[in-house]
Every structure is written in C-alpha cells, then in structure tokens.
Amino acid sequence: MNLANIKVIKEILEKNQTFAKKHFGQNFLVDQNVLNRITETAEITPEDDIVEIGPGLGVLTQELAQKAHSVKTIEIDRNIIPILEENLQTLTKEEYKKIEIINQDALKYEPTFENYKVVANIPYNITSPLITHFLTQKNKPSSLTLLVQKEVAEKLTTLEPDMTVLSLQTALYAEAKYVKKVPPSCFFPSPKVDSAIIKITLRSPQDKNFVPEETAKKILQIAKIAFSNRRKKLSNTLRNLKNPKTDLPITPEELLQVSEKSNLDFARRPETLSVKEWQALAENL
Known part of the structure; x- marks a missing residue:
C-alpha cells in the first residue's frame, strides 16, 4: 500500500470516517523522496532498534520495518491505531512482527532497552519537550532523526552568537545537524510553515566534547x-x-x-x- 499517495490517504480517511486531527499535530507525509532522506539520515541497519513517535497512518513505520531489527511506534491517538494496524498488514509477516504499537503519550514513554534510535515525523506542538525528554532521560538514544518545523530546526542547530536554551541543551548532550528543508506540499493536509529534517547524534563519554x-x-x-x-x-x-x-x-x-x-x-x-x-x-x- 502506497501511504505516500494523497489519493490513498484520502480513501483511508473517508473509509474510516475520520480526519487528520490538528490537536494531535497530524500532518501525513506524502513524499517518498523525503521518506528516503529520513531513513538514509538515520543510517538504519538490520541490527537497529527504532523508536518512532506519532506514526499516524504508518507511512514511515513501513519504511522502518523494512530496514530495522525492531520498531516501537508510540501513538497517542487510540482511534487511529486500528487503521494503522490494518495499513501495516500489507507488510510481510517478518516485517510486521518487528513492529510494536504502543498507545501512550510519547512524553511519558521511557524505553527499557538500550542502543536505540529515534526516527520520527513528530507533532510540531511537542518538539521542544520531546527532544528534552529523550536528551535528559537516563536511557538516552544514540541518535534522533526528526522531521520538525523549519524555524525550530534552525534555532536548534544554531550556536553562538545566536544560541537559545534549546540549542545549548542539545549541544551539551549531542551534535545537531540541519539536513534538508521540506516544503508544506510534502504533507497532507499541508501545514502553513516549512519543515526540515534534523539529526541529533548523542555524544559518548569518549567524545572530547562530552559534558558530564x-x-x-x-x-x-x-x-x-x-x-x-x-x-x-x-x-x-x-x-x-x-x-x-x-x-x-x-x-x-x-x-x-x-x-x-x-x-x-x-x-x-x-x-x-x-x-x-x-x-x-x-x-x-
């Protein structure tokens, strides 16, 4: 199933008598090139365990399941989960087995496993608290590859002389890189602002810039x-x-x-x- 196709998305929403919910920040990604760039940036290997935030209809989830060892996908909207599960049935049995759907607020989720990566098209209204949540918890990811609002991406990756608290916090724990601008036309429904892919790579204690x-x-x-x-x-x-x-x-x-x-x-x-x-x-x- 091509979940990056607007026509397919509209048919799914109409069939299930639902819509993209603004209060959950649901803007579905409809550009295969952007999906490819996200997974390439995350450098996913068959050994990787992935945490995804806000899978929506599952367009990125499918890509992750095809490349990673496992995918824990966190969805707060319980009403979209049955639709997500149905959409993912088009994967092979081996790929589908890799996925665990967790109905939870991502800001309260704490992975119990180590050496994981976060890869997500996240709801823009929780960008800062979500990044803070994963950077400051005891069990940190090795990296976060995120699709976020462009303005936030620029602030997050800008250091002195225009540093912010968020960019300082990120720099204390990791190296943040601005990867690519993503226009509103790559989403349905289209947001009013540009987006961008960023990658945040956590520092190990061996890194010369590591901060205790x-x-x-x-x-x-x-x-x-x-x-x-x-x-x-x-x-x-x-x-x-x-x-x-x-x-x-x-x-x-x-x-x-x-x-x-x-x-x-x-x-x-x-x-x-x-x-x-x-x-x-x-x-x-």
Whole structure:
C-alpha cells in the first residue's frame, strides 16, 4: 500500500470516517523522496532498534520495518491505531512482527532497552519537550532523526552568537545537524510553515566534547535564568542566581569573582557564549 499517495490517504480517511486531527499535530507525509532522506539520515541497519513517535497512518513505520531489527511506534491517538494496524498488514509477516504499537503519550514513554534510535515525523506542538525528554532521560538514544518545523530546526542547530536554551541543551548532550528543508506540499493536509529534517547524534563519554550529566544540568539551571531576558547582559540576569553554599542571592562582589575566574565578560549577552564558556561559568559558581 502506497501511504505516500494523497489519493490513498484520502480513501483511508473517508473509509474510516475520520480526519487528520490538528490537536494531535497530524500532518501525513506524502513524499517518498523525503521518506528516503529520513531513513538514509538515520543510517538504519538490520541490527537497529527504532523508536518512532506519532506514526499516524504508518507511512514511515513501513519504511522502518523494512530496514530495522525492531520498531516501537508510540501513538497517542487510540482511534487511529486500528487503521494503522490494518495499513501495516500489507507488510510481510517478518516485517510486521518487528513492529510494536504502543498507545501512550510519547512524553511519558521511557524505553527499557538500550542502543536505540529515534526516527520520527513528530507533532510540531511537542518538539521542544520531546527532544528534552529523550536528551535528559537516563536511557538516552544514540541518535534522533526528526522531521520538525523549519524555524525550530534552525534555532536548534544554531550556536553562538545566536544560541537559545534549546540549542545549548542539545549541544551539551549531542551534535545537531540541519539536513534538508521540506516544503508544506510534502504533507497532507499541508501545514502553513516549512519543515526540515534534523539529526541529533548523542555524544559518548569518549567524545572530547562530552559534558558530564551533572555539569549539563547545572549549566541548564544557570542558562534558564540567564536567558530569562535575552536582551539583558549577564551582569543583570545572573543577579537572580543564588550562592550554592549559602543559598542566598549572589552578591555583586561574588559575581565579579565568578566573572574573573571564568574569564568571562559579564557585559555580554547569554546567546553569545560558547558551550566551553558555559562550562567555565558552571564550574566557578
């Protein structure tokens, strides 16, 4: 069954008297070239265990089942699951056996197996929390290959001097790469914005840019305060920090000492700091 064909999708929806639900972010992918680029970017092998988020009608699920060792696909919309199961029946028995459909909120899903990859056309309204969920949980994936809103893809892959909290968080745990722009015409129904494929590759402890978990958490705590007002300088926003030893608001004198020890000019704004500079700041607080 060609689930990348708009006519086929319309027939399936009409047959089942249903529609793409906006509150679930359902925009079905209808471009085989984009599907191919997603699976190529994910570098799927026959040994790979895959987690897919939001399978919808199963267009990407089919591709994953043909290439991977197993596919756990997480779908929050229980009403679409019977349709998904029926669509996947067109796979071979061996391919179909690889798939496990889980009716759950992806933000609450925690894989019990290791060395997995996330590959998904994700609902745009949960992009940031979903990436945060997988980057910060104990059992992290080796990579995430995602189709997301283009604006978010650009922000996520942009570091200093235009860094955001999300791009900093991603950079602390992984390397993020912008792969390809995907226009609205590649979906049904068509969204109002461009999309993009990104790949986030998690760093191993052997990586020279690896940041220990506790350090990453501390940096993010500081960053959320520093980014609370992007227009303000660090000297202003960091005044809201507390001294970890006394649990009292940090004094101007203490802030000056941190600036000197970190070799940072606090007249700068948070988006201009590199990951290494954030590490220096965290180490000296």
